Amino acid sequence: MRIACLVKPVPDPEHYDRISVSPNGTLVRAGIPIVMNPSDRNALEEALKIKERRGGDVTVFSMAPDDAEGVLREAVAMGADHAILLSDRNFAGADTLATSYVLAKALERFGPFDLILAGNESADSSTSQVPSQVGVWLSIPALTGVAEIEHNESLTVRCSSEGGRAVYEVDLPVILAVKRGINSPRYTSFAGIIRANKTEIKIVRAEDLGSDASMTGLEGSPTKTLKTSVLDICRKGEYVEGDAGDIADRIINELRKAGALRE
Amino acid sequence: MRRNLLVFAEHRDGKPLRVGLEILSKARELADERDFDLCALILTDRVDDAEALSRYGADLICVGTDESFGHYGHGFIDTTLDVVRELGPYAFIIGATALGSMLAPEVAAHLRTGLAAHVIDYRWDEDLIQVVPSFGGRVAAEIVTRTTPRMSTVKPGTFSMIERRGRGELKSVKVRKPEQDRIRFEGFERIEPKGRPIEDAGVVVVGGGGVESEKDWGMLKELAELLNGALGCTRPVADRSWSDEEHMVGTSGKIVKPAAYIGIGVSGSAHHTCGMKDSGIVIAINRDRNAPIFDTADLRIVADYRDVLPALLTKLRDLKKQA
Amino acid sequence: MAGEQELVRKAVIEFAEREVAPHAAEWDEEDLCPVDVLKQMGQLGFLGTIVPPEYGGTGLGYTARAVVLEEIARHSAGLAMAAMTHYLGIEPILRYGSEEQKRRYLPKLATGEWMSGLATTEPSGGSDLSGQQTSAELKDGKWVINGRKCFITNFDIADVCVMVARTGTDDKGRPELSAFIIEKGTPGFEQGHREDKLGLRSSSTGDLVLKDVRLDESALLGKRGDGIKIALGTIGEVGRPGMAAIALGIIKGCLEEGVKFARERIIYGKPLTNVQAIQFMIAENRTDYDAARLLVYNATSLKDAGNRCDVESSVAKLYSTEAAVRCAERTIELMGGYGVMNQYPVGRYLRDAMTTISAGGTSQIMKVVIGSDSIRKMQ
Numbered sequence: 001m002r003i004a005c006l007v008k009p010v011p012d013p014e015h016y017d018r019i020s021v022s023p024n025g026t027l028v029r030a031g032i033p034i035v036m037n038p039s040d041r042n043a044l045e046e047a048l049k050i051k052e053r054r055g056g057d058v059t060v061f062s063m064a065p066d067d068a069e070g071v072l073r074e075a076v077a078m079g080a081d082h083a084i085l086l087s088d089r090n091f092a093g094a095d096t097l098a099t100s101y102v103l104a105k106a107l108e109r110f111g112p113f114d115l116i117l118a119g120n121e122s123a124d125s126s127t128s129q130v131p132s133q134v135g136v137w138l139s140i141p142a143l144t145g146v147a148e149i150e151h152n153e154s155l156t157v158r159c160s161s162e163g164g165r166a167v168y169e170v171d172l173p174v175i176l177a178v179k180r181g182i183n184s185p186r187y188t189s190f191a192g193i194i195r196a197n198k199t200e201i202k203i204v205r206a207e208d209l210g211s212d213a214s215m216t217g218l219e220g221s222p223t224k225t226l227k228t229s230v231l232d233i234c235r236k237g238e239y240v241e242g243d244a245g246d247i248a249d250r251i252i253n254e255l256r257k258a259g260a261l262r263e
Numbered sequence: 264m265r266r267n268l269l270v271f272a273e274h275r276d277g278k279p280l281r282v283g284l285e286i287l288s289k290a291r292e293l294a295d296e297r298d299f300d301l302c303a304l305i306l307t308d309r310v311d312d313a314e315a316l317s318r319y320g321a322d323l324i325c326v327g328t329d330e331s332f333g334h335y336g337h338g339f340i341d342t343t344l345d346v347v348r349e350l351g352p353y354a355f356i357i358g359a360t361a362l363g364s365m366l367a368p369e370v371a372a373h374l375r376t377g378l379a380a381h382v383i384d385y386r387w388d389e390d391l392i393q394v395v396p397s398f399g400g401r402v403a404a405e406i407v408t409r410t411t412p413r414m415s416t417v418k419p420g421t422f423s424m425i426e427r428r429g430r431g432e433l434k435s436v437k438v439r440k441p442e443q444d445r446i447r448f449e450g451f452e453r454i455e456p457k458g459r460p461i462e463d464a465g466v467v468v469v470g471g472g473g474v475e476s477e478k479d480w481g482m483l484k485e486l487a488e489l490l491n492g493a494l495g496c497t498r499p500v501a502d503r504s505w506s507d508e509e510h511m512v513g514t515s516g517k518i519v520k521p522a523a524y525i526g527i528g529v530s531g532s533a534h535h536t537c538g539m540k541d542s543g544i545v546i547a548i549n550r551d552r553n554a555p556i557f558d559t560a561d562l563r564i565v566a567d568y569r570d571v572l573p574a575l576l577t578k579l580r581d582l583k584k585q586a
Numbered sequence: 587m588a589g590e591q592e593l594v595r596k597a598v599i600e601f602a603e604r605e606v607a608p609h610a611a612e613w614d615e616e617d618l619c620p621v622d623v624l625k626q627m628g629q630l631g632f633l634g635t636i637v638p639p640e641y642g643g644t645g646l647g648y649t650a651r652a653v654v655l656e657e658i659a660r661h662s663a664g665l666a667m668a669a670m671t672h673y674l675g676i677e678p679i680l681r682y683g684s685e686e687q688k689r690r691y692l693p694k695l696a697t698g699e700w701m702s703g704l705a706t707t708e709p710s711g712g713s714d715l716s717g718q719q720t721s722a723e724l725k726d727g728k729w730v731i732n733g734r735k736c737f738i739t740n741f742d743i744a745d746v747c748v749m750v751a752r753t754g755t756d757d758k759g760r761p762e763l764s765a766f767i768i769e770k771g772t773p774g775f776e777q778g779h780r781e782d783k784l785g786l787r788s789s790s791t792g793d794l795v796l797k798d799v800r801l802d803e804s805a806l807l808g809k810r811g812d813g814i815k816i817a818l819g820t821i822g823e824v825g826r827p828g829m830a831a832i833a834l835g836i837i838k839g840c841l842e843e844g845v846k847f848a849r850e851r852i853i854y855g856k857p858l859t860n861v862q863a864i865q866f867m868i869a870e871n872r873t874d875y876d877a878a879r880l881l882v883y884n885a886t887s888l889k890d891a892g893n894r895c896d897v898e899s900s901v902a903k904l905y906s907t908e909a910a911v912r913c914a915e916r917t918i919e920l921m922g923g924y925g926v927m928n929q930y931p932v933g934r935y936l937r938d939a940m941t942t943i944s945a946g947g948t949s950q951i952m953k954v955v956i957g958s959d960s961i962r963k964m965q
Contacts, residue, residue, distance in 0.1 A: 014402045016533040017555045062459065070589070077593055096380075097372060104340070123534075125397050126514050127380035129368035136372035141337070141445045144365050158336075160508070161361035162275075164453040166334055171445045180515075181501070188597035190631030190644040216888050222410040223375030229398065231403040234541040237563045239552075241365065241852060247564055248575040251525075251546060252582070254562055255490070258544040260466045260523035261582075262491055551850040552857050565852055 005047045006118040006131070007040040007075055009068040009124055013123035023232050036071045039119030041078075043178045045185040047117045048079045051056040052153055057081040059110060063091055063102050069201050071081060077188045077196035084110060085098035088206040093218035103130065104137030105211045106204060115155075116175040120144055131177035143168060144177040268293060269352035269412070271343070272309035272316055273360055281530070282297055282358035282419040284319045289385060289422040291320030291354060291429065299353065305586055306436070308333035317431025319424065325350075326377050334448040335362050340369050341439040346375065353538025354391055356382075359416040367416050373519035379415040381514075396472035399514045399538020420462060420518035444564045457507050458484070459493040466492030467521040469512055469539070471556075472499030473528025473549065476569070481504045482572045483527055488548035489579040495519065497535050513538035527568045594650050598657040610662035610728055613788035620788065621701070621743050627658075628698010633672055636814030636824075637680060648824070652831040656882070659835025660842075663938035666835060667945070668701075670828040671739040671789065673803070675702025677824045678748045678765060678816045682808035687767060691746060695835065703740035704761040704825075705749035705794050706817045708733070713818025715750070715814055716761055720796060722751035729801040734778065735794040739945075742777050742790050745770045747792075748820075750813045763813030766805045774799040786832075795830030811933040821895040822955075825946040827885045832904035833942045834878045836935050840913035841871040843932055844920050851924075858920075867920045871913050873956050878906040897959045904952035910939035912945065 011019075011032040013140045035045075047058045049116040060075040062068055063086040072083040083179065086106050107113060118131040128144055135142030147165055155172065158165040158178060208218065214220060240250060255261040268290045272283035287303060294301040303321040304330075305313055313326045325346055331338050343366065347355060357367040359381055370376035379393040384402070386392040390407045393415050397404055408414070461467050468487040474480055480500075487494040496506035497513065512519055513535040523544035528549065529535060536559045539545070547560035548568045557563040564571065605623055613620055613758025621925055627633055635650040637643025644650075651673060659666035676695050679687055694700040710717040731751055738747075746769050753764040768775055776791030808816055845868055848858040860865050881902035890897040914936035919926030925932055 011398070013399060013532070013534065016398045017531075019398050019401050019533075021402070044314050065898055073589070074593065074596075076501065077597070096368065096375060097375070097377065100372065119417065121515060123399065125380070126399065127368075127378075128364055129380060131299055131366035132365060133372040136369055142365070142369065143446060145361050158452070161451070163456075164451055166361070166451055167449040169447040169449050171553075174445070180498075184524055187601050187630055188593065189593065189629070190597070190635065193590060193593045193597065194646070196593065196642055221406050221411070222375070223379060223406050226392070226407060227404040228397075228404045231400060231537075233536055234558045235561050237557060237560045239557075239563045239565060241565045244566070244574040245578075246571040247566060248570050248578050251562070251564075251571075251575055252578060254919070255466070255523055255548060258523045260490065260492075260521075260543070552852055553849055 001050065001115065002111070002113045003047045003056060004111070004113040004116045005040070005044050005046065005058055005060045005075070005080065005215060006103060006116065006134070007035045007060050007062050007071060008037040008119070008122050009042035009062065009064050009071040010037045010122055010124045013038065021228055025227060026226055033070065034068065036074055037119050037122045039046045039121060039178065039180045041119070041185040042180050042182050043117040043119045044075055044078055045183045046178055048186070049183070050115065050149070054151060059084060059104060059113070061086065061106055063087075063094070063099055065238065066203065072201050073196045074143070074188065077192040078186060078200045079192060083199065083201045083204045086209070087203055090206045090213055090217045093221065094216060095223045096127055096133055097222060098216050098220035100130050100133035101137055101215045102209070102211055104134045105209045107134065109140060109209055112173065113146045114172045115134055118175065119175050119178040120146070121178045128177065131175050135175045138175070140173045140175060142168060142175045142177070143170065146176045146178045147182055149176065149178075149182070179247070230260060264350060265300045266297070267302045267350060269302045269304060269347065269350055269355045270321075271355070271357040271363060271366070272305050273362060274302045274305055274310055274357055277309045277311035279316065280358065280360065281424065282360060282417065284424045285419070285422040286356050286358060286417050287316065287319040287321060288425040288427070291425070291427050293385055293387065294320070299583075302350055302352065303479055304343065304436070306332045306339055306342055311399070312432060314431050315430045316423055320427045322430040323432050323434060325434045325436045327553050329438040329440065331440055332450070335365050336446065336448060337444050338438065338440040339366055341441065342436060343370050344373055345439060346436055347412060348493070353515045354413040354415070357414070357416050363416060367414060369393045371414045372413070374414075376410040376412060376414055376563030379406045379408065381418050382415045394536055396514065399479040399532060401533035418518055420520065431513050455484070456509050458510060461493040461495040461510055461512065461519050462517055464493035465521055465586050466490040466523045466525070467495050467512070467519050467539070467542070468492055468525045468527065469495040469497065470500055470506070470531030471497040471535075473530065474500065477505055479569065482576060485576055486525070486572065486579070489576065489583060497529055497532075526556050526560070527572070529556050530554050531559060588916060589649075590646070590731070593654065594601070595653050595657060596633065597630070598654050601627070602657050602661050606658060606665060607661040610665070610788070611931060611934065613662060617782070617787045619743060619790045620665065621790075623665065624668060624672070624701065624743075625698050627669060633698045634676075634696025635668060636673065637676060637692050637696040639768070641688055641696060643696035643787070645914065647956040648827070648889040650793065652827060652882055652886045655828055656838065657832035659832040660838045662788050663832050663836050663935070663942070664786045666832045667786040667789035668740055668743070670781045670832060671703050672701055673828060674820055674825055675703035675744065675748050677820045678704070678807060679767065681819070682765070682812060682816055686804070687807065691767065695746070700745035701740055701743045703738060703744035703747050704817070704820060705735040705738045705741075705747045705959060707737045708933065709736050709919040715817060718750060718752050718761060718763055720749075720751040722753050722764065727803055729803065729805060731796045731799040731801065733796050737781065737791055738794050739789050739791045741794050742780065747794070750817050753813075755811055756811065762811045763817070764810050765807040765813045765816040766801060767807050768799070769807065770800060772799055772801070774802060779936060783941060785934070785939070785941030787965060810849060821946055823889055823899055826899040826952075827882060827889070827895065827948045829942050830878070830885070830899065830902035830906040833903075833910035833939060834875070834882050836910040836939050836942070837871065837875045837878055837906070837913045838919040839935055840910075840932065841868070841875050843930070844868055844871055844917040847921050847930075864920060867916050872914060874909040874913050878902070878909050881905050897956060900952040900955040901947065904949050904956065907942040908938065908949060910942060911936065914939045
């Protein structure tokens with residue numbers, strides 16, 4: 001079974017309160033480390049589990065600048081066999097449609113794959129769109145919000161939905177976007193780290209991919225960002241400290257004023 | 264066909280989901296400003312009263328019913344594409360439910376058009392401005408789409424339902440079904456929620472990663488009960504299985520706007536505050552004076568919840584006895 | 587390789603935060619050595635960094651080992667002590683073992699399938715090896731061993747131990763000591779009394795009793811008479827930097843917990859971090875951390891490069907273990923009344939820090955090593 005896994009390097013979501021916007025409108029995120037998108041880690045874990053049970057190999061793909069190599073190396077340290085970094089100036093500024101186009105091109109170029117896994121959403125933009133759109137480019141079905149994958153002859157996939165889980169039987173090839181609760185990702189072993197340092201992270205440019213420049217990057221993106229700003233949700237608050245009983249009285253008082261206390 | 268906006272109005276068990284009505288309400292305002300028609304699309308296995316959508320402003324209601332539309336499948340995509348191609352809407356908005364989140368990106372990719380995710384506000388300028396959150400809600404970005412239709416998704420709870428009459432013409436849609444779908448629906452497994460839903464509660468108590476034990480979680484549960492409220496959580500708690508994602512507040516969870524929000528041991532990451540910022544009064548209890556949650560709080564209680572909660576619970580129990 | 591070290595540290599931190607930090611206080615309170623966690627560490631390669639790949643390890647070396655010990659000790663110095671001591675069984679087999687001994691033990695030890703320890707100390711003393719009472723006599727092709735070892739860490743969880751016994755007297759009348767490999771379950775080899783320690787409590791320490799234990803000749807490690815060299819080499823170049831790395835982890839804990847507390851605690855309406863006296867304490871913790879870190883990784887880098895590091899290891903141990911005590915005391919002081927409350931971990935850090943001083947040779951022994959080396963070199 002050939003499995004592909006899509007991973008995205010993102011600024012560490014633990015530190016998003018440190019992001020600011022400079023006077024000229026560009027996003028300032030200096031000093032925030034780049035990490036593997038959390039749910040992509042779950043996708044990789046699921047890929048590795050399936051590989052362990054059914055054999056085959058796992059290739060991780062990422063469309064990102066050259067300095068994202070570390071995240072792919074981490075994926076190899078976790079157990080991925082191959083890593084491909086899609087990096088080109090022409091890919092920069094892509095929205096989900098242009099991103100999914102490049103990923104689909106790469107999946108074709110290095111495929112075919114029986115199963116493509118991805119995280120359900122990225123921590124930075126949280127659109128949950130790329131996996132489905134990759135499916136459209138490749139003309140294969142996609143399911144998102146995947147909470148469980150049972151691998152028998154075909155796949156049984158459970159997708160979380162309002163109030164429960166929808167169960168689907170799917171034929172391969174398919175692309176699945178997994179939720180964080182699906183598994184707990186393994187720890188990186190030292191053997192994996194040694195292997196990762198010996199594994200080539202293949203850097204692929206637009207010319208290697210034969211992608212149409214009008215479909216990638218800013219040019220290939222139908223959406224355009226006009227302006228970004230830090231969302232101001234600050235309130236004029238009041239600090240309260242001291243005796244627990246006094247604090248409790250104060251809370252009850254405020255709830256009463258807000259009409260939230262049914263008496 | 265007059266210029267129009269199209270809204271996907273998801274139905275379940277014959278009834279429209281609230282999110283569709285919320286979007287219709289907002290879209291009605293947008294349509295009025297530009298003198299557009301407002302169209303709604305219902306694809307479902309059963310609809311009790313399609314015309315009811317006219318109460319929230321729909322001028323034209325396109326209805327496609329088929330037993331296969333009780334769940335997601337490729338028929339949804341093909342039928343939706345037909346409707347969009349026929350109506351040629353200026354914008355097409357879909358609720359970010361489980362089904363909507365699968366449908367929207369596929370339709371957008373087929374139409375080679377842009378899709379703004381989880382819009383928190385719309386505004387007309389020269390074009391339709393779509394405001395979306397990123398970095399878990401820390402940052403807001405204004406997006407325009409250069410292609411038609413301008414597609415977007417909206418999370419439940421983002422807009423308020425406002426009643427306003429539309430013409431309410433009905434039109435039936437020809438249903439398309441693939442001969443053989445490569446994804447086959449096998450059934451729905453209902454999951455009993457861990458506690459009362461948080462979306463409609465007047466008081467929402469939220470416990471965060473700072474809640475240290477399952478025993479302490481019990482105190483939060485009692486607090487929510489005494490206040491006739493619901494108990495929500497943040498990601499670290501959902502990971503510890505004391506609660507679940509159905510009760511998670513924030514970007515990857517629910518958006519809540521209760522009259523009172525009480526955050527306990529919640530650090531206040533952007534991912535969370537994005538889902539609670541529009542609450543009435545916000546009370547936060549945290550030991551760390553620098554916790555970001557305090558920026559969003561009216562009452563900033565710098566204390567150990569293990570000291571405050573027992574006192575608060577005692578007083579609330581007494582109040583209840585008196586009543 | 588810098589990238590490799592970074593991945594190693596990241597991997598250990600992730601593990602320690604999820605598997606160690608939430609349980610460390612409980613292990614300490616119940617004086618419980620979590621063997622299952624050690625096994626998990628073994629499977630991830632944390633216990634076999636000095637074992638080359640041909641014997642089932644990763645060959646990442648002594649610096650990687652110190653990173654493991656530092657980051658585990660950051661949350662549980664006791665657990666790090668158990669892991670540290672495991673390496674003291676590996677090192678002598680790696681250096682002095684026959685090919686057969688290496689093949690038999692190293693793959694199991696590198697993966698944590700078997701745990702190990704080093705048994706040298708006796709009731710008569712630890713650093714004074716010449717006073718050893720445990721005897722081994724060669725009778726009919728078997729080594730017959732009698733005696734008692736005490737203060738042996740991992741005494742109950744070790745599947746195999748390297749031990750030292752007196753095998754005779756040399757030409758000058760001095761005791762001849764030899765090293766042996768002994769497996770758990772060997773008849774006559776039993777666990778004695780378990781100690782109740784002040785600190786490092788999530789490691790178990792106790793007596794090993796040897797009554798007419800009969801070992802094959804092949805159980806001899808190295809040559810007859812190599813005992814002192816093996817024991818001192820292992821303790822001096824692996825045990826002491828190991829203790830220093832554990833102390834370094836404790837200092838890191840003090841530094842981080844101190845800052846966290848000072849940020850959260852409000853005094854006269856402002857966070858404690860605004861008070862300059864508090865900033866000074868944090869600065870002192872930080873300076874101790876940076877200094878100890880340089881000393882520890884200096885010693886392990888020398889070892890990785892194949893150089894002697896006994897004196898540098900003593901310097902690292904002397905400084906780091908004493909600095910750990912200072913930092914823990916300072917952090918308790920910083921925290922005021924909270925510092926002595928057991929709901930905060932710093933009291934445990936102090937007990938752990940004090941316990942690192944005596945393990946592997948006291949500060950006075952370190953000074954003897956450092957002092958005599960300095961005097962010899964600077965003549």
